[in-house]
Structures are given as C-alpha cells and as structure tokens.
C-alpha cells in the first residue's frame with residue numbers, strides 16, 4: 001500500500017454516519033469504520049480479491065433468465081477486473097471501501113472518461129455493494145461521497161436497486177427523489193453511454209425519448225436501459241415497496257427483466273453538449 005493511500009484513510013466517526021435514521025441492517029456500527037480510497041495502480045490484486053468476495057457474498061441472485069437462476073451472482077477477480085477496471089483505463093479508476101474490524105463491508109468502484117465535445121468528464125459508478133448486515137446505515141452514501149472530485153462534471157449509475165439510485169441522487173444531485181429532475185438523465189444519456197469505454201455501458205440499449213427538463217411525468221422507460229443483466233428483481237422490488245411505503249413518489253419507472261435504472265446527474269457547471 002503506498003504512503004499516499006495511507007494518508008487518504010479516514011476514520012468515519014459515528015457522527016458522520018447518520019445513525020437511527022434508516023438503520024435496517026442487523027449489525028449496527030459499533031466500531032469506528034475506516035474509509036479507504038485507492039486510485040489507478042493503487043488498486044492491488046488483494047483489493048480486487050476482497051471486492052470479489054464482498055460482491056460474491058452480498059450482491060444478489062440470478063433471476064429466471066440468468067445463467068444460474070436462484071444462485072448467488074459470483075464474480076472472480078479476473079472477471080471483476082475485466083468488467084469494471086478496463087484495460088488501458090486503470091488510471092481512471094477509483095475504489096473506495098469501508099472496513100469494520102478489518103473486514104470490507106462496502107465498496108464502490110468508479111471509472112471516469114471524457115464525454116461529448118465540451119470537455120466534460122463523467123464519473124461512472126461501476127459497482128456499489130454494501131454487506132447485507134450493514135445496510136440502511138448510509139454506508140453507500142459515504143462511499144459515493146468519497147468518489148466525488150471537482151474535475152467530474154457529471155455522475156452516472158446503472159442499477160436495478162432503488163437504494164443505489166436514491167444514494168446516487170442524494171450524493172450527486174444533493175436532494176431526495178421528490179426534488180430530483182429525471183430530465184437530466186434523458187438529456188445526457190446518449191452522449192454519455194455511447195462514449196463509455198466500458199463495453200456493458202456502451203452497449204446498453206435505451207429508448208431515445210426526450211423529455212422537458214423539470215417535467216416529472218416521464219415515460220416508463222426513460223430512466224432505464226437494457227443491459228442484459230438478469231439479476232433477480234425480487235429484492236429491488238421489495239426495496240421499492242419500502243421506499244414507496246415512506247411516501248416517496250418513484251420517478252424512474254418499473255424495470256423489465258434485464259433492465260436497470262439509469263441515473264445521470266450533471267454538476268451545476270456542466271457544459272451543455274453541442275447540438
């Protein structure tokens with residue numbers, strides 16, 4: 001581990017994790033969690049292996065159209081690297097993780113690339129996982145917050161999980177779903193997805209519908225894309241019911257099999273793509 005990495009370790013004091021507000025996991029955070037940030041070649045094989053373990057034990061299960069319906073989705077280190085740390089782009093990748101008592105309980109991987117002709121740089125959340133025992137304690141929000149950099153003019157995520165979408169909206173748009181404008185996703189998705197160096201993002205299929213910014217009555221599929229990732233939607237649907245049970249009006253539509261929600265959040269200083 002390089003010295004620069006060591007300097008970027010932070011103790012997440014409990015006051016930084018809003019306790020009591022949304023705790024639903026079975027392991028409240030009693031010990032000080034440690035936040036670590038690794039960039040480019042600081043992302044060692046051990047870090048990738050730890051990520052593979054967390055993902056394989058806690059991400060989700062295959063849906064009926066997946067390769068192993070009902071089985072846990074697993075990803076070994078090589079596959080994980082291939083999926084989210086693309087060759088020749090390692091220098092643009094960041095891994096943020098949270099450890100509790102030396103165990104990795106959450107990680108986020110992001111990859112950035114230039115998009116459009118206007119010098120914009122998008123930071124894409126390629127993977128976000130929190131250990132099932134530690135969910136509902138705003139760890140995902142902490143992970144996303146740690147990825148933010150002034151050079152990024154836009155953030156994006158594809159995810160079937162409503163909590164991941166809410167965390168991205170909270171972190172990158174600085175608001176809740178009620179105040180989020182899905183028009184931004186409709187406006188920027190083509191430019192950003194088509195410019196992605198990550199194949200599964202570049203190849204995602206989406207409806208080319210456009211909506212007026214500030215118009216919440218979007219078409220069902222405006223904020224989703226067909227990524228052919230057949231994760232079981234049972235847990236995300238249950239999560240959606242929990243969100244709606246709190247009175248949240250869900251603006252990202254319902255998901256078909258193999259689709260994921262799409263959230264794109266330009267930063268206030270983003271330059272509009274040329275027409």
Ligand SMILES: CC(C)(COP(=O)(O)OP(=O)(O)OC[C@H]1O[C@@H](n2cnc3c(N)ncnc32)[C@H](O)[C@@H]1OP(=O)(O)O)[C@@H](O)C(=O)NCCC(=O)NCCS
Nearest residue numbers: 128129130135136137138139140141159161163164166242
């Ligand atoms: C998605 C995931 C990372 C969320 O992690 P988490 O640390 O539990 O999430 P947080 O506690 O930070 O909460 C994020 C948002 O979800 C909401 N949320 C969390 N648990 C909730 C619950 N039980 N009911 C309603 N809302 C809930 C939070 O209120 C927050 O939204 P807000 O800021 O608008 O209030 C986690 O559920 C996970 O790892 N899921 C499996 C993997 C996955 O699907 N990852 C995303 C795809 S890349």
